[in-house]
Amino acid sequence: MMYGYIVYNNKMKYIVPLGNPGEKYESTRHNVGWLALDHVIVTRNWPSLIEAKSMSGRVTDGRLGDHAVSVLYPDTYMNNSGAAVAKFVQSDHISDLIVLHDDIDLPFGTIKISHGRGGGGNNGVTSIIGKLGSKDFARIRIGIAPTSFWTGKIKRPSGGGPLERFVLKPFTPSERKQLPELFDRVDAALQALIEKGIETAMNQYN
Secondary structure (H helix, E strand, O other): OOOOOOOOOOEEEEEEHHHHHOOHHOEEHHHHHHHHHHHHHHHHHOOEEEHHHHHOOEEEEEEEOOOEEEEEOOOOOOOHHHHHHHHHOOOHHHHHHEEEEEEEEEOOOOOOEEEEEOOOOOHHHHHHHHHOOOOOOEEEEHHHHOOOOOOOOEEOOOOOOOHHHOOOOOOOOHHHHHHHHHHHHHHHHHHHHHHOOHHHHHHOOO
């Protein structure tokens, strides 16, 4: 599936950022995957997102080097992301999938590339694994955890209510100033992942 591009050499990659639909969530920490890919789409001048009801989300496409890329923003809520992704990625292309999502176990401003891991507490990733029946896809994990001014260590909110309230809060003014630089790093990591492969990208960015 592509919207305006011809796929050459079977080099299609599928990119899925995770977030929640609706204005109340659009600038929250939990939607940092969407925010990061918004930045990539504008920076790389890819076409604007269009609604695709058959995919349960919004889609666009573009190119990174020799690779065609197809993008889906699921319009399901985070916890049901897998329902949309299962419509978007065929079973024989799961290894070509890249998921962008927030990670409460990484400090704000950092990223980490992973492959073949479990959900790690992110319900969107857990949903995708469940619906695809596979962990064989790459993830760019974007840190949202606060850190101690004195120690630099993560101050992870406790589970349940405090954690849910934290991830659904907007970024602070200071954090918002840092987002463009963080998103440039996500963009560069995405390019490395697609053009150089998982091992090289992990060595470069982890």
